[in-house]
Amino acid sequence: MAKKGHARKRKPLPEPEHTLLATVKSVTLSYYVGNHGDGVSDEAITDVLCDIVAMAPNMPEHLGREVTCLLMCSREYSRVDDPDEERWPRIGKGQPVPERPFLLNMRLGKNGGLFSAYLPEAAYWALQADLKSGRLKYIQARFTKPRHGHSNLTSIYFSETPPAEP
Numbered sequence: 001m002a003k004k005g006h007a008r009k010r011k012p013l014p015e016p017e018h019t020l021l022a023t024v025k026s027v028t029l030s031y032y033v034g035n036h037g038d039g040v041s042d043e044a045i046t047d048v049l050c051d052i053v054a055m056a057p058n059m060p061e062h063l064g065r066e067v068t069c070l071l072m073c074s075r076e077y078s079r080v081d082d083p084d085e086e087r088w089p090r091i092g093k094g095q096p097v098p099e100r101p102f103l104l105n106m107r108l109g110k111n112g113g114l115f116s117a118y119l120p121e122a123a124y125w126a127l128q129a130d131l132k133s134g135r136l137k138y139i140q141a142r143f144t145k146p147r148h149g150h151s152n153l154t155s156i157y158f159s160e161t162p163p164a165e166p
């Protein structure tokens with residue numbers, strides 16, 4: 001009897017990342033604070049409205065469309081009395097949430113696009129100030145191949161000048 005050889009199935013190669021380059025048009029800020037459970041939390045949000053100027057691989061249906069970059073920062077305050085706090089209310093020190101960057105997703109559609117990330121507090125406020133002042137003019141976002149207009153965001157790069165390649 002001849003032995004049957006079992007061919008191994010090879011994993012497909014990962015698809016190359018997609019890249020979007022956008023120019024900043026406007027920056028708006030919002031702030032939310034509210035009670036929840038046994039504490040208080042707040043969230044700062046910066047909406048960066050941009051125009052898509054380049055994409056790789058080329059996706060001409062999205063060029064010239066608007067895309068919004070949402071940058072967020074959040075803190076939680078417990079209601080537990082803080083012995084170091086001298087004034088009322090003694091709700092304790094705020095804890096940043098999360099302490100490390102957290103990239104969310106990329107959405108591209110007929111009406112434009114959206115991508116978002118939670119940032120550590122110091123990075124958020126520094127970027128927000130540079131975007132609001134007009135110093136940072138370009139945003140480059142990298143993401144996985146979109147499926148039905150949705151994909152995972154893999155990186156965001158902010159700059160004063162356009163990057164060498166889109």
